[in-house]
Amino acid sequence: MAELKATVRAARVGAARSVNQEVLDLYWRIGRLVLDRQQSEGWGMKVIDRLSADLRAEFLGMRGFSARSLVYMRSFAAAWPQPCHDPARRA
16 A cells, blocks of 8 residues: 555656646746847837737636746746756656
């Protein structure tokens, strides 16, 4: 019984780790897109506000798309020029 419980716990931790990695990858990709578009097309803060409203309207109930969050995503992508990957996932 203890082995089965340990297996369930390990699966839950692995699932949470996978979800967190996907969210980090998503946030980095959004930040990179905003950063690239601001540099190449001169996007300003008004575009971030509109993008935020559009994402929140498209994905009702999903959190994390406020204008402030998008600015944080942009900063994240600027600080990490390559996507962040969990070393455990490389194996």
